[in-house]
Amino acid sequence: MKDFVYYAPTEVVFGVESEEKVAAEVLKYGGRKVLVHYGGQSARKSGLLDKVCKQLREAGLQVFELGGVVPNPRLSKVREGIELCRREGIDFLVAVGGGSVIDSCKAIGYGVVYQGDVWDFYAGKAKAEACLPLGVVLTIPAAGSEMSESSVISNEDGDVKRGYTSPYCRPRFAIMNPERSYTLPEWQTAAGVTDIMMHIMERYFTHDDDMTLTTEVAEGILRTMKDSVFEVLKDPCNYRHRAMIMWGGSLAHNGLVGCGMQDDWATHQLGHELSALFDATHGAALAAVWPSWARYVYRENVSRFVRFAVEVMGVENDYSDPEGTALRGIEAMERFYHAIGMPVNIHELIGRDLTDDEIQEMVRKCSRDYSMTQGHFKVLETKDLESIYRMAR
Amino acid sequence: MKDFVYYAPTEVVFGVESEEKVAAEVLKYGGRKVLVHYGGQSARKSGLLDKVCKQLREAGLQVFELGGVVPNPRLSKVREGIELCRREGIDFLVAVGGGSVIDSCKAIGYGVVYQGDVWDFYAGKAKAEACLPLGVVLTIPAAGSEMSESSVISNEDGDVKRGYTSPYCRPRFAIMNPERSYTLPEWQTAAGVTDIMMHIMERYFTHDDDMTLTTEVAEGILRTMKDSVFEVLKDPCNYRHRAMIMWGGSLAHNGLVGCGMQDDWATHQLGHELSALFDATHGAALAAVWPSWARYVYRENVSRFVRFAVEVMGVENDYSDPEGTALRGIEAMERFYHAIGMPVNIHELIGRDLTDDEIQEMVRKCSRDYSMTQGHFKVLETKDLESIYRMAR
Numbered sequence: 157m158k159d160f161v162y163y164a165p166t167e168v169v170f171g172v173e174s175e176e177k178v179a180a181e182v183l184k185y186g187g188r189k190v191l192v193h194y195g196g197q198s199a200r201k202s203g204l205l206d207k208v209c210k211q212l213r214e215a216g217l218q219v220f221e222l223g224g225v226v227p228n229p230r231l232s233k234v235r236e237g238i239e240l241c242r243r244e245g246i247d248f249l250v251a252v253g254g255g256s257v258i259d260s261c262k263a264i265g266y267g268v269v270y271q272g273d274v275w276d277f278y279a280g281k282a283k284a285e286a287c288l289p290l291g292v293v294l295t296i297p298a299a300g301s302e303m304s305e306s307s308v309i310s311n312e313d314g315d316v317k318r319g320y321t322s323p324y325c326r327p328r329f330a331i332m333n334p335e336r337s338y339t340l341p342e343w344q345t346a347a348g349v350t351d352i353m354m355h356i357m358e359r360y361f362t363h364d365d366d367m368t369l370t371t372e373v374a375e376g377i378l379r380t381m382k383d384s385v386f387e388v389l390k391d392p393c394n395y396r397h398r399a400m401i402m403w404g405g406s407l408a409h410n411g412l413v414g415c416g417m418q419d420d421w422a423t424h425q426l427g428h429e430l431s432a433l434f435d436a437t438h439g440a441a442l443a444a445v446w447p448s449w450a451r452y453v454y455r456e457n458v459s460r461f462v463r464f465a466v467e468v469m470g471v472e473n474d475y476s477d478p479e480g481t482a483l484r485g486i487e488a489m490e491r492f493y494h495a496i497g498m499p500v501n502i503h504e505l506i507g508r509d510l511t512d513d514e515i516q517e518m519v520r521k522c523s524r525d526y527s528m529t530q531g532h533f534k535v536l537e538t539k540d541l542e543s544i545y546r547m548a549r
Numbered sequence: 550m551k552d553f554v555y556y557a558p559t560e561v562v563f564g565v566e567s568e569e570k571v572a573a574e575v576l577k578y579g580g581r582k583v584l585v586h587y588g589g590q591s592a593r594k595s596g597l598l599d600k601v602c603k604q605l606r607e608a609g610l611q612v613f614e615l616g617g618v619v620p621n622p623r624l625s626k627v628r629e630g631i632e633l634c635r636r637e638g639i640d641f642l643v644a645v646g647g648g649s650v651i652d653s654c655k656a657i658g659y660g661v662v663y664q665g666d667v668w669d670f671y672a673g674k675a676k677a678e679a680c681l682p683l684g685v686v687l688t689i690p691a692a693g694s695e696m697s698e699s700s701v702i703s704n705e706d707g708d709v710k711r712g713y714t715s716p717y718c719r720p721r722f723a724i725m726n727p728e729r730s731y732t733l734p735e736w737q738t739a740a741g742v743t744d745i746m747m748h749i750m751e752r753y754f755t756h757d758d759d760m761t762l763t764t765e766v767a768e769g770i771l772r773t774m775k776d777s778v779f780e781v782l783k784d785p786c787n788y789r790h791r792a793m794i795m796w797g798g799s800l801a802h803n804g805l806v807g808c809g810m811q812d813d814w815a816t817h818q819l820g821h822e823l824s825a826l827f828d829a830t831h832g833a834a835l836a837a838v839w840p841s842w843a844r845y846v847y848r849e850n851v852s853r854f855v856r857f858a859v860e861v862m863g864v865e866n867d868y869s870d871p872e873g874t875a876l877r878g879i880e881a882m883e884r885f886y887h888a889i890g891m892p893v894n895i896h897e898l899i900g901r902d903l904t905d906d907e908i909q910e911m912v913r914k915c916s917r918d919y920s921m922t923q924g925h926f927k928v929l930e931t932k933d934l935e936s937i938y939r940m941a942r
Binding site: 157 | 550551552553554555556557558560561562564565566567661692713759760761763765767768769772774776777788795796797800805808809904
């Protein structure tokens with residue numbers, strides 16, 4: 157068991173009436189001049205954006221709006237936000253949307269209070285020492301960014317997608333009304349749950365398998381997500397299951413399910429390169445890579461994969477054949493991905509085989525020009541990254 | 550499923566080396582003149598108290614010490630602390646100990662910044678609007694006060710034990726080194742785990758049983774506590790299981806296992822009166838009352854008790870006899886209590902039967918002079934409280 161720090165100070169206001177509290181929350185955390193950041197037109201069409209802005213203005217706050225954040229959010233939009241905040245003296249950020257909008261907000265927050273170029277943080281050239289305070293009105297459960305210390309930004313200059321982690325960007329509050337996720341299309345719903353489950357699995361596959369407490373909590377959330385996704389695909393307006401997915405998304409990535417365990421994150425890194433090159437949906441890119449990652453690494457700790465197969469995937473434990481049980485758990489996960497419309501390899505993700513050149517390009521970027529390994533469950537060298545992309549293609 | 554607010558901002562620093570960080574944490578959260586609050590001589594004998602004070606002084610902080618907190622912590626000690634803090638201009642509190650010391654600290658924190666009498670909060674006559682900031686160096690896992698918004702104080706004037714809840718008292722940080730709990734006697738270890746499990750069970754027995762996500766998390770923690778307590782009773786220096794109990798104690802009471810569910814707390818209220826009258830160990834008083842509470846109320850939601858029996862207590866589900874399964878779950882809990890040395894009724898707790906007068910006195914206080922009900926799973930009127938005490942005696 158590893159020593160750990162657990163710090164998840166975000167105040168979560170969860171439920172149908174939660175949106176009524178956005179102005180009170182901004183005021184509580186000291187906001188006066190507020191940037192409301194959002195994505196496409198769905199936030200406006202649903203009336204949520206106007207509702208939030210109206211409420212903030214009626215509370216006497218000065219409101220600025222900046223929309224247009226896209227999935228795999230872009231550095232150019234972040235720069236636009238930083239400039240706007242500086243020009244107007246904005247002191248609080250409110251993200252209305254999902255992970256992309258929140259991550260864009262976090263990057264703006266870092267950038268406003270930093271003298272240099274905000275990409276420095278994502279490029280590993282600088283460490284943040286502060287961030288403008290931000291709050292969230294969540295519409296898409298997936299990234300867990302509403303409680304996390306992570307953000308991921310794509311730099312169009314070079315098709316590079318990079319994450320940065322620091323406690324300064326933890327949102328002050330997160331307002332979560334599960335009804336706001338009713339209109340999510342099936343694809344985004346399924347990709348969101350895939351991402352949520354992967355945030356848990358990136359921590360679950362560990363050699364610190366003596367931390368039963370965290371393991372039990374992780375399995376409980378995984379089982380719930382696995383059940384709830386079918387209920388909301390069947391009935392998009394099922395409050396109970398939309399709510400469990402929304403809250404599960406936060407718990408999956410606020411640090412709880414990693415306490416005491418070394419986490420991995422290789423699947424995320426492998427998936428990021430797919431998203432950067434093909435603008436692939438994040439959750440779907442993870443599903444396309446995970447089965448190959450799992451088959452490549454499971455022998456590092458077979459009993460962990462056996463536990464996953466039995467406790468999460470409901471596979472019968474063949475005590476005489478642990479490897480067989482472990483592999484049947486991975487197969488069960490593939491069946492689950494297919495059942496919710498996710499790919500299980502890259503061909504299914506992009507509609508064709510990867511070329512050798514594309515594999516080489518992704519390996520180069522994922523290994524940071526052959527200078528860096530990925531993952532901890534099995535430390536992946538350049539040749540391992542290449543093998544997994546080839547298995548997954 | 551209920552709407553909810555989840556807010557657990559305490560920074561947890563967990564592990565063997567965590568104690569080295571106490572001065573840095575106090576400085577981070579703005580402390581300059583620090584009251585170190587503790588209980589008996591064990592904190593001094595173990596060297597922990599000196600280690601903490603020395604570290605704070607070497608960091609340039611001014612340190613004041615106040616010991617002598619007893620289990621079921623007293624209002625008189627709280628008043629002494631408030632006076633000391635005001636006299637010396639103390640701006641930060643550090644609790645070194647378990648729930649009693651932390652709760653005493655919280656009450657001091659409320660009192661210092663309040664013009665009236667601190668007991669007003671516990672008597673329900675006033676609402677706190679602030680609290681001096683505090684941090685914790687935890688030695689006894691049980692109360693969960695290191696991350697909770699609760700505190701419980703005993704007023705010697707009238708043998709009254711009362712709790713008060715507000716977000717202001719949430720500790721800024723909690724330093725948790727499981728090794729510090731190695732020297733806990735068997736009785737305190739078992740009573741501590743009983744309290745931890747009861748913090749979960751007070752939330753678990755609910756009519757909001759559609760909140761599967763919270764239910765799964767709760768069951769996972771309960772199962773882990775149930776296993777780990779036997780391991781540490783067998784081997785008090787088992788780091789892994791001491792660690793899981795310590796972290797489990799925080800998760801049990803930081804709000805996580807109540808999200809979306811109406812909580813109950815009747816067992817705690819019934820137990821508090823036993824502690825107030827007989828100075829009984831809190832955890833043991835809970836064990837003495839719970840089986841009777843459970844048998845009195847289980848018909849309000851039999852399927853919840855069936856789930857508890859099967860998923861937590863490992864009872865075989867007799868699908869043809871839900872009531873029988875529910876009752877076998879309660880019996881299994883009694884066997885568990887006995888196995889770890891806890892009582893299952895009040896006779897076992899105090900060594901004799903309660904007198905009728907004692908029952909009447911506890912019923913009067915528990916019902917606040919017959920003016921108040923207790924609990925939510927079943928709302929307990931005065932006559933119900935009396936029935937449960939009679940069943941438990």
